[in-house]
Amino acid sequence: QVHLVESGGGLVQAGGSLSLSCAASGRSFSTYTMGWFRQPPGEKREFVAYVEWSGSSVFYGGSAKGRFTISRDNAKNTVNLQMTSLKPEDTGVYYCAARPPRGASGILPSSYAYWGQGTRVTVSS
Numbered sequence: 001q002v003h004l005v006e007s008g009g010g011l012v013q014a015g016g017s018l019s020l021s022c023a024a025s026g027r028s029f030s031t032y033t034m035g036w037f038r039q040p041p042g043e044k045r046e047f048v049a050y051v052e053w054s055g056s057s058v059f060y061g062g063s064a065k066g067r068f069t070i071s072r073d074n075a076k077n078t079v080n081l082q083m084t085s086l087k088p089e090d091t092g093v094y095y096c097a098a099r100p101p102r103g104a105s106g107i108l109p110s111s112y113a114y115w116g117q118g119t120r121v122t123v124s125s
Contacts, residue, residue: 002026002098002114009094009119012086016123020081022096022116030074032114033099033106036081038121040092048094050106051079059106063090086123093118 008020022034035050047061049070058070067086072079079096097112104111 002029002032004096004098004114004116006094006096006116006119009121011122011124014086014088014123014125016086017082017084018086018121020083020094020096020119020121022079022081024077024079024096024098029077029098031101033101033103034070034072034079035097035099035106035112036070036079036094037097037109037112038090038092038094039118040089043092045095045109047107047109049081050099052106053101061107083121086121088123088125091121091123093120 003025005023012018036048037045039045048064049060051058051070051072055072069082095118096116098114099112
């Protein structure tokens, strides 16, 4: 069982930066792939980025490439998402999620067993 709590959301102007954090509690955090997803208003949840258990392998969705950086600290049970050059279309609720070892594709929400409650990001134009 993994409990996830996101923080760091807020209102930012286009072109600005924001850093999200996800604190995890529970056993075996370091064995899980950790992902960030977002849900824009009125739309489906979409993949943003994930980081494998060791932190050495990361993967980004198209909208995040070159602007967002995902990282994790297994000693502190945290995973972070640094977002730069934010655009109004980045607006949404951002969710942290944990995928068990040997799970299915890391870009699919269905692959993740545990989810946080989400943190809202609003980018104004």
